[in-house]
Amino acid sequence: MFEMASNLTTTTTPRAVNGHSSIYLPTIAQVVDVQTETAFEKVYTVRLPGGQNLGHRPGQFVMVSIPGVGEAPISVMSSPSRTFDTFKLCIRNAGDLTSVIHNTILPGDYIGIRGPFGRGFPLEVFKGKDVLVAPGGLGMAPARSLIDEILDNREEYGRLIVLYGAKNPSEILFRDELRAWRQRDDIELFVTVDRPDESWVGHIGVITRLFPRVQINPFKTIAVTIGPPVMYRFVVMELLGKGLTPDQIWMSFERRMKCGVGKCGHCQVNHRYSCQDGPAWTYAEALAFEEAL
Amino acid sequence: MSLYILPKERLPGFVDNLRAGFRVVGPVRTETGYAFADIRSADELVLEYPTTILPPKKYLLPQRETLFTFRTGKAEDGAQQIEVEPVFQDVQPTVIFGVHTCDMHGIVLYDKVFSQGYKDEHYCARREQTYIIGIECLRPCDDASFCKDMGTLTAPPVYDLHMTAVDDNYLIDTGTEKGERLLLANVEAHLATTDDIRRLSQTLSAKWPHFRHRLKMTKDQIPSLMAINYGSHIWDTLGERCLACGSCTNVCPTCFCFDVQDEMALNMEEGERARMWDSCQLREFALVAGGHNFRASKASRVRHRMMRKGKYIQQVHGITGCTGCGRCQRACLVDITIPGTLNALYDEMQIDLSSATGA
Numbered sequence: 001m002f003e004m005a006s007n008l009t010t011t012t013t014p015r016a017v018n019g020h021s022s023i024y025l026p027t028i029a030q031v032v033d034v035q036t037e038t039a040f041e042k043v044y045t046v047r048l049p050g051g052q053n054l055g056h057r058p059g060q061f062v063m064v065s066i067p068g069v070g071e072a073p074i075s076v077m078s079s080p081s082r083t084f085d086t087f088k089l090c091i092r093n094a095g096d097l098t099s100v101i102h103n104t105i106l107p108g109d110y111i112g113i114r115g116p117f118g119r120g121f122p123l124e125v126f127k128g129k130d131v132l133v134a135p136g137g138l139g140m141a142p143a144r145s146l147i148d149e150i151l152d153n154r155e156e157y158g159r160l161i162v163l164y165g166a167k168n169p170s171e172i173l174f175r176d177e178l179r180a181w182r183q184r185d186d187i188e189l190f191v192t193v194d195r196p197d198e199s200w201v202g203h204i205g206v207i208t209r210l211f212p213r214v215q216i217n218p219f220k221t222i223a224v225t226i227g228p229p230v231m232y233r234f235v236v237m238e239l240l241g242k243g244l245t246p247d248q249i250w251m252s253f254e255r256r257m258k259c260g261v262g263k264c265g266h267c268q269v270n271h272r273y274s275c276q277d278g279p280a281w282t283y284a285e286a287l288a289f290e291e292a293l
Numbered sequence: 294m295s296l297y298i299l300p301k302e303r304l305p306g307f308v309d310n311l312r313a314g315f316r317v318v319g320p321v322r323t324e325t326g327y328a329f330a331d332i333r334s335a336d337e338l339v340l341e342y343p344t345t346i347l348p349p350k351k352y353l354l355p356q357r358e359t360l361f362t363f364r365t366g367k368a369e370d371g372a373q374q375i376e377v378e379p380v381f382q383d384v385q386p387t388v389i390f391g392v393h394t395c396d397m398h399g400i401v402l403y404d405k406v407f408s409q410g411y412k413d414e415h416y417c418a419r420r421e422q423t424y425i426i427g428i429e430c431l432r433p434c435d436d437a438s439f440c441k442d443m444g445t446l447t448a449p450p451v452y453d454l455h456m457t458a459v460d461d462n463y464l465i466d467t468g469t470e471k472g473e474r475l476l477l478a479n480v481e482a483h484l485a486t487t488d489d490i491r492r493l494s495q496t497l498s499a500k501w502p503h504f505r506h507r508l509k510m511t512k513d514q515i516p517s518l519m520a521i522n523y524g525s526h527i528w529d530t531l532g533e534r535c536l537a538c539g540s541c542t543n544v545c546p547t548c549f550c551f552d553v554q555d556e557m558a559l560n561m562e563e564g565e566r567a568r569m570w571d572s573c574q575l576r577e578f579a580l581v582a583g584g585h586n587f588r589a590s591k592a593s594r595v596r597h598r599m600m601r602k603g604k605y606i607q608q609v610h611g612i613t614g615c616t617g618c619g620r621c622q623r624a625c626l627v628d629i630t631i632p633g634t635l636n637a638l639y640d641e642m643q644i645d646l647s648s649a650t651g652a
Contacts, residue, residue, distance in 0.1 A: 020414040022379035024360040067363035067375055068557040068564050072582065095582030109373040229585055256581050258553045261411035265550030266578060271605030276410065290523050291587065
């Protein structure tokens with residue numbers, strides 16, 4: 001139905017040994033900029049050798065590695081529309097690899113990149129439709145890729161609605177962009193936090209509290225939700241309540257991944273491999289898998 | 294390609310000739326059972342063996358395998374730098390001698406997994422230099438096997454040569470041209486006569502009554518049985534018994550999942566990234582950074598293994614995910630078995646059906 005990503009060759013520089021090349025060999029790429037986003041997240045700007053374009057679509061991920069530490073899947077934050085000779089990754093300090101990245105990687109340093117992998121969001125299906133994007137927490141990073149892509153090709157899409165939930169004000173990502181989006185009249189933005197502080201004047205509560213604030217045309221809306229697993233069933237209920245059908249609802253399934261190429265078995269959701277068949281799925285697809293939600 | 298006849302007395306000469314040009318591995322007797330090992334002299338090779346502890350998968354996907362080496366360091370301007378170099382381990386002309394038909398079915402699956410989609414050349418490079426010499430099973434290994442149920446008691450078209458013991462001879466089928474060349478270059482074998490082939494047919498048809506069925510359902514019913522029973526309470530019962538040791542997946546000819554780990558040399562500048570067998574039965578298998586575990590309970594992990602064997606692999610690759618070799622049953626410390634599980638699920642279905650019809 002959708003094209004599977006197999007554009008490995010666009011980013012790897014496989015050195016052949018006796019005519020053999022390895023799908024596990026990372027391309028060594030340079031980190032050209034590091035920005036602190038919150039206490040937990042930093043944004044890394046990465047340049048592939050020769051400034052090669054990553055050639056991804058929103059919703060895809062790359063395998064990021066530091067030799068001697070390990071490798072982990074990270075969603076691409078930058079949109080294809082803003083990806084030329086560099087791309088951006090928003091990385092949370094959450095595990096063994098990401099803590100080393102946070103603590104040691106500075107501009108000028110090198111990291112390993114493989115990918116992009118997975119099936120991204122099918123923009124050809126989204127075009128001409130209203131798009132409702134509902135990220136929670138770090139889900140805002142891959143959502144940025146989609147939102148920026150739509151903003152940069154604004155006339156090709158209908159309404160753009162963003163419902164963003166964060167735990168607390170200090171964990172809100174991309175504050176500058178959110179401020180800029182508020183100034184635009186072609187993006188409808190609502191932000192809520194679970195636990196406000198004294199400075200917070202916005203919405204309070206979990207992300208589902210935002211849904212009553214927007215009306216959508218259920219006949220021409222695509223919804224995309226990206227966040228922690230616990231969030232999906234509640235967001236999906238809201239979307240179904242608005243009259244969307246399961247195949248109008250897209251979500252992204254993060255799983256443990258060791259290879260990214262459909263071999264190692266870690267990311268399986270029932271018989272499907274999230275790294276290949278996902279991580280973007282429709283709720284209609286997810287319904288067929290007991291392990292999805 | 295044809296059928297050849299080789300007198301059994303010429304087998305040692307064949308093996309010794311192969312050893313001159315190949316790494317030859319095959320079943321040998323060890324203190325703890327039969328195991329595939331390097332054949333150092335022809336008399337070590339045992340072709341009438343019940344089963345081996347591990348399947349020959351260890352020669353196609355080593356328990357630990359280096360994927361690439363790396364060197365890290367600082368440039369003059371202080372920036373960190375990285376060099377990587379792929380490694381293709383154990384790529385050498387190899388003959389795997391004496392592979393049972395069930396284990397050949399496991400190799401069929403491996404070939405699909407590692408060659409389809411993104412081609413895994415670490416596997417394929419090794420596989421391309423590997424010859425498979427099968428041996429027809431004429432007697433059951435033991436009570437744990439259920440190859441007859443799983444349709445793996447006949448050889449799939451993955452062998453280069455396939456041998457069947459018929460009286461004082463081996464009837465050898467050539468599955469590939471390179472297999473035929475391997476045979477004719479290393480031993481004096483003649484084309485089988487019509488008499489030889491008649492005796493081969495008699496041997497093959499006579500073997501079936503020796504093998505018994507253990508499953509109450511046919512293999513084609515298993516995927517549906519698994520689909521219907523995803524929510525069965527049996528998974529909870531098995532989960533309470535399971536020790537989550539991973540022995541079952543280690544010995545399984547169709548388990549191929551792996552972990553990837555980096556290892557640093559003592560100088561902290563060089564190292565390698567390697568993959569090693571992993572097990573979906575271990576707690577960490579589906580654990581993600583941040584602490585969420587997609588299969589936290591042992592019940593969910595036992596179910597995942599059984600679903601893979603009975604349904605998922607069939608869905609993805611179109612062939613059965615269980616070869617009926619019985620190794621997981623032999624390895625399990627708490628007697629969790631695939632036939633026992635499938636039959637229990639099947640029995641439950643009969644109870645449910647009879648209660649539904651009021652019988």
